[in-house]
Amino acid sequence: MKLVTAIVNKEDSRAVxxxxxxxxxxxxRLATTGGFLMAGNMTLIIGTEDEKVDDCxxxxxxxxxQRTEIVPGTATVGIGLESAMPMEVTVGGATVFVTNxxxxxxx
Ligand code: 2BA
Numbered sequence: 001m002k003l004v005t006a007i008v009n010k011e012d013s014r015a016v017x018x019x020x021x022x023x024x025x026x027x028x029r030l031a032t033t034g035g036f037l038m039a040g041n042m043t044l045i046i047g048t049e050d051e052k053v054d055d056c057x058x059x060x061x062x063x064x065x066q067r068t069e070i071v072p073g074t075a076t077v078g079i080g081l082e083s084a085m086p087m088e089v090t091v092g093g094a095t096v097f098v099t100n101x102x103x104x105x106x107x
Contacts, residue, residue: 008060008094023059
């Protein structure tokens with residue numbers, strides 16, 4: 001058995017969950033915050049059989065798209081003055097980790 005952990009954009013999470021449920025996956029949604037942008041995102045955890053992992057990732061990939069976020073940054077300009085400069089960051093579609101599950105029980 002595997003645990004799929006997927007960090008997705010908040011705006012995509014509803015569609016991803018619907019797609020996963022349509023494919024009979026069990027999913028838990030956690031409201032999380034990205035350490036870099038400090039913006040809200042959604043982390044999905046999905047426990048599934050090894051042979052269904054590719055199908056699970058396909059469901060996630062189908063519903064997540066990349067976005068460009070503009071974040072404030074600092075840059076040195078002219079004679080060494082520091083100025084706030086916006087910085088473009090590409091986020092997502094999804095960051096996915098697949099880990100082995102040693103033991104799984106429902107009590
Ligand atoms: P954030 O940490 O808010 O990162 C948002 C985006 O900022 C990242 O998009 C990436 O393009 C950029 N970024 C993040 N850390 C950076 C750094 N140290 N230097 C330069 N750019 C950086 P994604 O890579 O698509 O990640 C989206 C979200 O997924 C992240 O939000 C974080 O919550 C999570 N994530 C991504 N990779 C991770 C990892 N290796 N471990 C844990 N969480 C991860």
